[in-house]
């Protein structure tokens with residue numbers, strides 16, 4: 001078993017989350033996460049945050065943007 005170590009795993013965790021690593025790097029990180037509770041916990045937090053941000057962007061941004069645009073149109077009409 002070759003373990004890439006916590007430092008490298010944590011360094012590359014964010015890129016791993018965004019699928020920016022090569023297949024070889026991914027398998028290194030996956031192998032480390034499978035054997036390291038500390039890093040796999042951190043990875044789980046990262047996944048949760050990334051998912052939440054994506055959900056927030058998809059669900060809230062259009063409504064907020066619409067309100068913003070409607071608000072500015074109303075302000076123009078009120079002049």
Ligand SMILES: [Zn+2]
Nearest residue numbers: 005006036039
């Ligand atoms: Zn670790």
